[in-house]
Amino acid sequence: MGSWAIIGPARAPRGRRWVLPTALLCLYGFLASLRPSEPFLTRYLLGPDKNLTETQVFNEIYPVWTYSYLVLLFPVFLATDYLRYKPVILLQGLSLIVTWFMLLYAQGLLAIQFLEFFYGLVTATEIAYYSYIYSIVDLNLYQKVTSYCRSATLVGYTVGSICGQILVSVANWSLFSLNVLSLTSVSVAFATAWFLPMPQKSLFFHHVLRSQVSREMKLTLPHPPALSLGWDGLGGCAGSRLGPTGSECGRVDILKVLRELWQDFLQCYSSRPMLCWSVWWAFSTCGYFQVINYTQGLWEMVLPSQRFEIYNGGVEAVSTLLGAVAVFAVGYIKVSWATWGEVALALFSLFIAAAVYVMDTVRNIWLCYASYVIFRIVYMLLITIAT
Template identity: 25%
Template sequence: MNDVFSQQVGHIMWGISAASDIGSYSYVYGKFEKDQYKKITSWTRAAAMAGRTGGYIFAQLLILTHIGNYMTLNQMNLYILCIALVFCFLLPRVSWKQVVNNIAIEQSKKQAQKSHSPLPTSFSEYVLYRLKKLKSDFIKVYSNPFILKWSLWWAMAICMSYQVSLYAQTLLGQVQVGDDNPLNGFADAIYTFVATVFILLTNRFPINWDKWGETVLVVTSLLDAVFLALFSQTNSVYLMYFCYIFYRSCYQVMVTIAQWNIA
């Protein structure tokens, strides 16, 4: 297997893994009522960031101590993913009846709405119910300027983040020519740790995102642009680390905020 093909296969697998993120959050949201989405989103994303922090630190120490190499990390990654897949099958199922029950609870809270469509009583009715709701929900959701704003920002931000994460490693590699012990793993560990802390903090403050959402998005995006420009022009690896940590931390926090606003 040649190197290019290996990279292509790796990126395909990574793409599948990234896409499954939607399924994991759908599973989580299916287990809880809507008024708990903000807390659940914050804690699950914070947990993911904390896990990444530990992984980055472990990987960096493994390389620095020469206990293993990058092939070792790839092999460990494969084994851990296989174990995670087994755990996925062991998770409790989310019954369609539970989803219907959550819908019923949500409808009962909307006292102003006079009538509701009848809820399904069988799985086949549930499937038809969800299919019929797709069009109406699509129109309802994306005719809402608030949700549309956060959705567009999220879509653009995630594409930019993927590009930056790949571009950053290449650019760091050019500056680190001759450095046998780069500290890129520690930089990733720091940004995930910072993101974890701020994700948990934002969950504790009742912020009116209808009022402050656009301001936060504009200010954050401008700061990101400034730090990315600085990141691309400097030859100081430590300044590059700082810019990278700032950008990636802001991205993770803002995506969490966008996710719970959309959910």
């Protein structure tokens, strides 16, 4: 009777505490994605501001981002867990500022390649943005907060793309001015990130009290399904070892953490659905980045921006807005993904492949635009489900 008296009042404040960090994280994601110059990046690099050639942009600059992201992903993942998310989100905000500052003032091939490295760091640190909230909220809110956080970034990108298209087509703003606006937005996002509360736990380096996990899992779930994948359902690890204080691990043992990481890896990927979704995630993310990286170059070949009016910003806005609607709806869809997940993966992946094929083979700018919109909507929908 006494234990229930203690636990009962504690649940309500915990239930309310998720609102503020979720709102701050969504605000950060919105502002960090509000970059009106991004749909016109290729045109900016090929134009008089940077005066680069197509060969330099497509063969020597854009690949730097792809390979930087690949190299940084795993160390950033470990750093995210060790530093407990918030510092890595701040690093992402700072990297965005450096990227856009250099986009404004850096000159020459080497400087722009260095800029692409920082943008690779920006994309690699997205893991902190999308995993931070799981260390703050309860398991039963995961689906909802995932849709909120991803929708915030998509809405930010939509608003930025619309503003960019209007300012270029109607107000005749220069692309340099659009980059100034983007730098302002990411700077405000960086300031917002400082107000995020610091999580007290993470998956591998900072564990929560096992008795607390068991107690809260029993109160919130009829059975703890997340434990079958090696997770405690609250952002901690099912195999946590208590330190001398009884509340958290003592001094971090890197080798022990890496062994635990390897054990959880083996346990997680013994699950066939987990393996299926993860393999899809890896291949689809690589494909998505490649398409995003070179789509503006394809559009430039079909309809050169130096001679024609282009609508890159409008297309990005439409695709992102419709994607945001789909992502937001996912948070409220009641579907057994264990049953229908693989079927959805197969069907929607075929749609993605068909859209990319049409975009590449049909030399009509409007068909290219339409295929790109379909491609992005379906990808955003599936990646949110996978998350």
